[in-house]
Amino acid sequence: MGLTKSSTGTGLLENDFKNFKNDNGYTIALAGNPNVGKSTIFNSLTGMHQHTGNWPGKTVSNAIGKCIYKNQDFLFVDIPGTYSIMSNSEEEEIARDYICFGNPDATVVVVDATCLERNLNLVFQIMEITDNVILCVNLLDEAKKKKIKVDLKLLSERLGIPVVGTIARKKSTLNNLMDTITKVCTKKITPSPIKIKYSPLIEESIEELESELKNSFNLSNNLCRWISLKILDGETKILNTIEKNLAINLHDNSKINNLTKKLQENLKSNNITSETFKDNIVSSIMKKAEDICKDVCIFENTSYSKRDRKIDKILTSKKFGFPIMLLFLGIIFWITIVGANYPSQFLFAIFSWLQGKLVIFAEIVHCPAWLSDMLISGIYQTLTWVVSVMLPPMAIFFPLFTFLEDLGYLPRIAFNMDGFFKKCCCTR
Ligand SMILES: Nc1nc2c(ncn2[C@@H]2O[C@H](COP(=O)(O)OP(=O)(O)OP(=O)(O)O)[C@@H](O)[C@H]2O)c(=O)[nH]1
Ligand SMILES: [Mg+2]
Incomplete structure (x- = not known):
């Protein structure tokens, strides 16, 4: 049985994601970098008309739509494109808040097959927050044109999550995605995403804070690790949002405050200051992304990527x-x-x-x-x-x-x- 558009699909635009709950079925988030085809997939599955086009930043607010697949009800949430959940702009915050606190049954991270390495940054960040992640490698037709092959099976093994290849403009390619979403929601597939290992000192600090958070609050392991990272980073804005959405009080917890001070001083004495902490985290993620892409991406037209790199070197060089x-x-x-x-x-x-x-x-x-x-x-x-x-x-x-x-x-x-x-x- 194929996809059925919902007769009740509304296209409601809202940012209060607590309303995005599907009492009769499953709620699925569509996340990803800007311009990777999230809204195209969303429209195709739900029959809605979210704005699509070939430039980033079209979706600026969460949109919801329903889809019925094999008699199962799904509520899809199309969220604004974001490069990272260490967000800066308002729409990135909307995306971050839904990814972190929306609690969907599964999060589909849509990535561009032609620049997988850059897209994996967000994938790793989302895998830090939730286990129920499905990777949707979209724009496979564009990758084929550029003679880029992605080994989806190996990618799935390396990431520990299900990976599906799609061409969003061809609706038939989305059936496989829907099958995988169904299997994850019904627990026929249990993703076990790999976690990035940061530098040993950062890992030790995370571990200490994580166990203190576990003692103080009733939170999942994933959330404790992620919040520890944010506390060490000193991201006040995110911490305020965490407190608001998870109904916990971090600021007035003297144990956590004292431990944070101690750990941050220790990091500082080892040359990891508040300025370099984030760079350290991002470079560990990018290193992992590079390692994985080296194995799973095959550039058949090597001169194409070589030429690209040569041009890049000139355009971003200090001299030119x-x-x-x-x-x-x-x-x-x-x-x-x-x-x-x-x-x-x-x-x-x-x-x-x-x-x-x-x-x-x-x-x-x-x-x-x-x-x-x-x-x-x-x-x-x-x-x-x-x-x-x-x-x-x-x-x-x-x-x-x-x-x-x-x-x-x-x-x-x-x-x-x-x-x-x-x-x-x-x-x-
Ligand atoms: N060739 C090709 N084009 C695609 C595919 N998927 C999406 N597109 C096109 O890519 C462009 C961007 O798609 P959108 O769905 O608007 O992307 P988005 O991820 O929602 O973008 P933002 O809302 O800006 O984050 C549109 O022109 C789509 O028609 C695909 O698989 N192949
Ligand atoms: Mg969009």
Whole structure:
């Protein structure tokens, strides 16, 4: 039996995830990096019309929809794309809160088969919080075009979770995903995700805090380990959210406070400061992702990935990174500023000509002077001036910027600027 759209699927948009509970069946979260096809899968399964498109950040709020598969009721939650659950933006917080505290029956993490290594960062972070994780390797058609093969069976063995390959635009490929979701929800498959091992000192600190948390609160092992990590990191915002959602009080717990102070000082004396702690964690995750991808991803067109790496080295090098960035941005701003003059003048001329005609028309119909002044010299003139000045630069700048994004150059700019943003305290 295939997929059936729900007759009651509503498309309710809400962020109060406590309402996202399916009393008659299972609740499934669709998580993943931006632009990997989560909403395409969601729409296909639920018959809903979530916004999809080829740029990141379209879904900015949780959306729910129902689907019936083999007579079983599922409630899907399409959550905003996020690169990490160490979130910064509002939609990333919405995603993080649902992943961490929504308590779905299973979390499907959708990843892009063409850049698996980068996507695994989020997969590992989610596996730290919940065991019921299914990996959906999407965009297999794009991977095939780029001659990238992903060994799904080996990936599943290495991660300890079920892995399914899909092409979200082809609905038939989603049956396998639904079968796996059903098996996980009905406990026919029990995922046992691997946990990242951080540096020995961080692991020791986590262990100590974890056992204190277990003594103080009634929380799962996964949550205790994850919260320990957040306490050591000193992420106040996340800790406040944890307290609110799990109804626990960490701030006033003197045992935990004293132990945290002791452990943080110990880490500091071993050169793991509050600034380097997160880098340490992220580099352990990325190292693991790299190791796994080396084994499971086969790049048949080696010259393609070699060429990519060569270009990357130049675009992100200390010597050429900034001059190239300034050159590209300079060209874009130059084309925008100089190029916009021509359509601006053209629009201005048309609007002025039309204004003359409107004045004549007002005279013919004996429109009172105060009214024609207000409508023509006031509203019409102001509006047309704004359109003449603003529209052309926007119509030139945004497509050019999108072009840079499609080329994949913007993430390289972000990489080059990361150090500066950190110095300005814009990122952590
Ligand atoms: N070729 C191909 N394109 C796909 C596939 N899955 C999704 N797409 C396309 O990829 C683009 C992004 O898909 P979305 O479903 O909007 O991605 P998303 O993960 O919801 O993105 P955000 O909401 O921004 O996080 C759309 O243009 C889809 O049509 C696939 O398997 N193959
Ligand atoms: Mg989406």
